[in-house]
Amino acid sequence: MKIDFKIEDVDFAKGSGLVPAVVQDFATLKVLMLGYMNKESLELTLKENKVTFYSRSRNTLWTKGETSGNFLIPKEMYLDCDQDTILVKAQPMGPVCHKGTTSCFKTDDTEGFIRELEKVVYDRKEKRPKGSYTVELFDAGVNRMAQKIGEEAVESVIEAVNNNDERFIYESSDLVYHLLVLFASKNMTIADMEKELYKRHK
Numbered sequence: 001m002k003i004d005f006k007i008e009d010v011d012f013a014k015g016s017g018l019v020p021a022v023v024q025d026f027a028t029l030k031v032l033m034l035g036y037m038n039k040e041s042l043e044l045t046l047k048e049n050k051v052t053f054y055s056r057s058r059n060t061l062w063t064k065g066e067t068s069g070n071f072l073i074p075k076e077m078y079l080d081c082d083q084d085t086i087l088v089k090a091q092p093m094g095p096v097c098h099k100g101t102t103s104c105f106k107t108d109d110t111e112g113f114i115r116e117l118e119k120v121v122y123d124r125k126e127k128r129p130k131g132s133y134t135v136e137l138f139d140a141g142v143n144r145m146a147q148k149i150g151e152e153a154v155e156s157v158i159e160a161v162n163n164n165d166e167r168f169i170y171e172s173s174d175l176v177y178h179l180l181v182l183f184a185s186k187n188m189t190i191a192d193m194e195k196e197l198y199k200r201h202k
Contacts, residue, residue: 005079014084026075026089027119028112032096033104051090070094121184137181145182152178
């Protein structure tokens with residue numbers, strides 16, 4: 001796990017021993033929930049590798065998922081500029097909200113799905129389930145993947161020129177999916193492309 005601060009850097013005194021902890025999905029970047037941490041819960045999070053909070057209503061520590069099994073596995077943690085709020089990027093092991101939803105906030109569930117799809121592609125690459133089209137592409141090799149990207153790109157252009165917006169979205173989605181497969185074959189991710197685009201923007 002990556003953490004960009006030391007425990008002693010956190011200003012727990014400002015909030016009477018507690019700091020807010022915003023939890024974000026490590027893969028999709030969707031905001032999942034808000035909890036509170038004290039020094040002990042932060043230490044336990046780092047020790048047990050499961051996000052642990054301090055319950056203000058019950059006045060006790062609680063590990064997210066201790067009853068449901070839907071743990072939050074911390075991947076990265078950051079401290080804000082005022083040193084009194086923590087951002088936790090975590091991998092959820094199931095629905096985060098007690099109501100059974102992905103997030104405690106009523107955001108669009110499609111938000112960030114492209115990164116979820118990327119996880120699925122990498123999972124197919126690793127586990128190689130039978131009957132998977134994605135696995136067929138991996139087995140066919142880079143040339144076939146590149147060919148499919150070319151085909152989907154042409155089809156996307158055709159639908160754009162024909163002003164068929166519904167088909168354009170459909171074909172463009174095929175294009176992005178096949179690009180993700182080719183990325184995975186080369187051990188690349190969306191994050192690699194984002195870094196390149198960010199570099200160009202600067």
